[in-house]
Amino acid sequence: MATTKRDYYEVLGVGRSASEDAIRKAYRKLAFQFHPDRNREPGAAERFKEAQEAYETLADGDKRALYDRYGHLASERGFSNGGGFAGFGIEDIFESFFGAAAGTGRRGRVQRGADLRTDVTLTLEEAVFGAEKEISYPKHEVCGHCTGRGIEPGSEPVVCPRCNGTGELRRAQQSIFGQMVNVSMCDRCRGEGTLVQDPCRECRGQGSVRATKTLRVNIPAGIDDNSQIRLSNEGEPGPRGGPPGHLYLVIHVQSHRYFRRQGNDLLVELPINIAQAALGDELEIESLDGPVQVKVAPGTQSGRMVRVRGKGVPYLREQGRGDLQIRLKVSTPTDLTPTQRELLEKLAETFDGVGPHEDKGLFEKFKDAIIG
Numbered sequence: 001m002a003t004t005k006r007d008y009y010e011v012l013g014v015g016r017s018a019s020e021d022a023i024r025k026a027y028r029k030l031a032f033q034f035h036p037d038r039n040r041e042p043g044a045a046e047r048f049k050e051a052q053e054a055y056e057t058l059a060d061g062d063k064r065a066l067y068d069r070y071g072h073l074a075s076e077r078g079f080s081n082g083g084g085f086a087g088f089g090i091e092d093i094f095e096s097f098f099g100a101a102a103g104t105g106r107r108g109r110v111q112r113g114a115d116l117r118t119d120v121t122l123t124l125e126e127a128v129f130g131a132e133k134e135i136s137y138p139k140h141e142v143c144g145h146c147t148g149r150g151i152e153p154g155s156e157p158v159v160c161p162r163c164n165g166t167g168e169l170r171r172a173q174q175s176i177f178g179q180m181v182n183v184s185m186c187d188r189c190r191g192e193g194t195l196v197q198d199p200c201r202e203c204r205g206q207g208s209v210r211a212t213k214t215l216r217v218n219i220p221a222g223i224d225d226n227s228q229i230r231l232s233n234e235g236e237p238g239p240r241g242g243p244p245g246h247l248y249l250v251i252h253v254q255s256h257r258y259f260r261r262q263g264n265d266l267l268v269e270l271p272i273n274i275a276q277a278a279l280g281d282e283l284e285i286e287s288l289d290g291p292v293q294v295k296v297a298p299g300t301q302s303g304r305m306v307r308v309r310g311k312g313v314p315y316l317r318e319q320g321r322g323d324l325q326i327r328l329k330v331s332t333p334t335d336l337t338p339t340q341r342e343l344l345e346k347l348a349e350t351f352d353g354v355g356p357h358e359d360k361g362l363f364e365k366f367k368d369a370i371i372g
Contacts, residue, residue: 005072008054016068020059027055037138037210052114113236113245120249122219124256128266128288128313130221135249140208142237146200150207157194162186167193208237217249222264222314225253259288264313264322269329270306272296277330287311287324294326302330 009016012026030051034044057063118137126133142148151157159165163186171182185191199205215234223229228248235245253261260267270285280298284291292308305325312322333340 006050008058008067011050011054012058018058023055023058027051027059056114111239111242113238113242115245115248116235117248117250119252120217120219121252121254122223123254124259124261125288126219127223127225127251127253127261128221130223131219132216133219134214134216136212136214137247139211139213139234139247140206140236141211141213143200143203143207143209145202146207148207148237148241150200150203150205151196152198152200155198157192157196160186160189160193160195162188163193165193167191207239219251220316222316223251223253224261224316225251227251261313262325264315266312266322266324267327268324269327270294271329271331272300273331273333276300277302277328285326292324296328300328300330302328304328 009018012018012023012030014022014026018026031048033039034048034051036045036048039048057067116137116139118135120133120135122131122133143150146153160167163169167186167189168191169184169186171184173180173182186193189195196205200207203209213234215231217229217231219229228250231247231249233244234247237244258268266288268285268287270283272281272283276283276296277300278298280300281296283294283296285294286292287308289311292311294306294308296306297304305327308324308326310321311324314321336344
C-alpha cells in the first residue's frame with residue numbers, strides 16, 4: 001500500500017491563493033515550533049521536515065505552478081514548467097501517467113540542501129566603509145564517520161524486498177480504456193530502492209551531524225540596512241550527496257548618535273548661535289572621514305543646508321560616494337547673563353524703524369488685498 005503525502009497547502013495551513021509572504025510567515029511559525037533543537041517531542045522532527053519540504057516547493061514560483069497542476073507527481077517525476085518533462089523522453093511521459101516502462105523511483109535524484117539565514121549587525125561606520133566580520137551559525141555537516149552515507153563503514157545497504165530495488169510500487173487497475181498502472185513511491189524504502197540495516201552510530205543514519213560553523217565574511221562598503229548577502233554552498237548539505245544550499249546574511253545597521261543615512265547621503269544637524277548666523281563663521285566639525293570645514297554664510301536662517309561633496313556613503317555597485325548634508329540650526333539662548341542681555345537690548349534698539357515698522361506685515365497685506 002502506498003503512503004499518502006499531505007497536501008503542501010494543508011501542511012503550512014494556508015489557502016491555495018496564499019501570497020508568498022503568507023507562505024513564508026506560515027513556514028517560519030511551523031519551523032520555530034517544530035525545529036528539532038527546540039522541540040524534542042515525538043513527531044516534531046517529521047513535522048519540521050514536512051513543513052520544510054512544503055515551503056521549498058510553494059516558495060518557488062515555478063515549482064508551485066507545477067505542484068498546483070500535477071500535485072506531488074510533479075516533484076516525484078521531475079516535470080518541467082513548460083508543458084514538457086525535464087530530461088524525459090516520450091516513453092517516460094507515458095510512464096509518468098501509465099507506468100508503461102520500468103521506473104527508478106527517487107534513486108539518482110539529486111536535491112540541493114536547504115538554505116539558511118543568519119543576522120549580522122553593523123555599526124554605521126562598518127556599513128559605510130565595509131568590514132570583515134566573523135559569523136557563527138548552526139548547521140548540519142556531512143558526518144565524518146560515514147562520509148554522509150548514513151551507514152556504518154564496511155556495511156552496505158540491501159535491496160528493498162518490497163519494491164525489488166525500483167523505489168516504486170505499481171498497481172494495475174482495469175478501466176474502460178483497458179489496464180491502467182498506478183505508480184507510487186515505495187513506502188518502505190521511501191523511493192531509495194535500498195534499506196539500511198546497520199545505520200551509522202554517529203549520525204544515526206542521517207548522514208549529517210549538527211555543528212556550528214564559523215566564517216569570516218567581507219562586508220562591502222555602502223551596504224544598507226535589511227540588505228542580504230548570499231554565500232553560495234554554505235547552507236545545509238544536500239540529501240544523498242546533493243549540493244549544499246546557500247547561506248543568506250541579513251544586514252542590520254545600528255542607529256548613529258549624530259549621523260542619519262538618507263540614500264547615499266549622510267545627514268547631520270549643526271547648532272549655531274545667533275551671532276554666527278547673523279555674522280557668518282567658518283567651523284570645523286567631525287565627519288565619519290575626520291574633520292571637515294563648514295562655512296556659515298552671513299544671515300543664515302535656521303534649517304539651511306550645507307553640502308560637503310563626497311563625504312557620504314559609497315555607491316554599492318559603482319564608483320563614487322554620496323554627500324554629507326549639514327542642517328544648520330540657529331539656537332536661541334534661554335539663559336542669558338546680565339552682560340548678554342544688555343548687549344542684546346542695545347542691539348534691539350538699533351532695529352527700530354526696520355522690518356515690520358516700515359513694511360506691512362503679512363496680516364496687513366492680506367487685509368488690504370481683501371478690503372482694497
